[in-house]
Amino acid sequence: MAEEYLGARVRSWRLKRGLSQKTLAGLAGISQGYVSQIEAGLKEIDKRSTLIRLAGALQVSVADLTNLPGPDSPELNAAEATVPAIRAALNVSRLGEEVEPRRSLTEVRTVVAGLAPTWKAARYDQLSLLMPALLTDLHGLVTTGDEQTQRAALRLLVETMHCATSTLRHLNCGDLAMIAADLGHAASVRLDEPLWRGVADYVRLVTLPAESKAITRRLAVEAADRLDAAPDSSEALQVSGMLHLSAAFSAATAEDATDTAAHLDEARQRADRTGEGNFATMQFGPTNVAFWETSIAVATGEGGRVREIAQGVEPDRIDSDTRKAAYFIDYGRGLAQTRRSDAEAIASFIRAERTAPQRTRRSPAARETVGTMLRRARASAGGQQLRELASRIGVA
Known part of the structure; x- marks a missing residue:
């Protein structure tokens, strides 16, 4: 396309599907004039629900419309260059290949502990360089270590997949992010510790496509209920709060204002008890609840x-x-x-x-x-x- 913006993609897919603006507008439940302004790039799609309906009418995914190429920069180019190696490492884990780790559990634990500051700084170029070898070593420790080593490596794997998922999402590699999230979730189920299962549940939820809003909401509620049945702790409240925020966003996308408000209220109640937290790099607390409320307002066109x-x-x-x-x-x-x-x-x-x-x-x-x-x-x-x-x- 001559210009890369969402409206240009809407127009391109509309023409490929042989639809007029009037027909597309009718299928998406919006006006023809709005479609015209979107295609001209003069108006944004203000509501996430409208974006989903447009994608459905065009028979494409939301990602087909929104995953536009990023700007050219040495840092982001370096990050993108590591994606094939990350994909290969994820496939080794996904296929259950047995590999020997090159580093000890202690060495790997040190690397994982160092991810958080780089992740918080959004240095995807640095994070992506670490991922291939780290993912391979963690898989090796899980498949070849003794029981104690395996359990420690499984916890580290859940943490690392959280970071890997975030990195891949921001490199527009949504499918790889879902694979990473699923591998982290499988590790948490095997670990069978409610707190880390809750973290992995949350990570998997944020990788699901926008079209899966109903599934996302259901899984978020199930995960929060499961965690609420576990022993009470500040960490459990933080993870449960994040799950309710995810459910609130999904409810907002489904235009269910009552359920959105209910889940936001659940999150606020937990934030009042925990204060500002940072378990599992989730940053849950009153401030992050306000951040999510802002995101929900934008997603529902209430900017x-x-x-x-x-x-x-x-x-x-x-x-x-x-x-x-x-x-x-x-x-x-x-x-x-x-x-x-x-x-x-x-x-x-x-x-x-x-x-x-x-x-x-x-x-x-x-x-x-x-x-x-x-x-x-x-x-x-x-x-x-x-x-x-x-x-x-x-x-x-």
């Missing part, structure tokens, strides 16, 4: 609520640059939905980029919103800040 939600929120209470950047992206998207606060939205995107450059430049949502604002602004020549930001994150 005008982001200022209200942000009152009293201190993003720096979250010890993760990648999580803070995601919040600044959502905040910017919410402001852009109002079409009255583009300057403030641009400032939020720039703040996200400064906080976690790779995370922001790899965000399809950020690039789509910035691109839409840029195309809207071209009639009045746009602003220098907006043009520079668009260039850095790969928007033409």
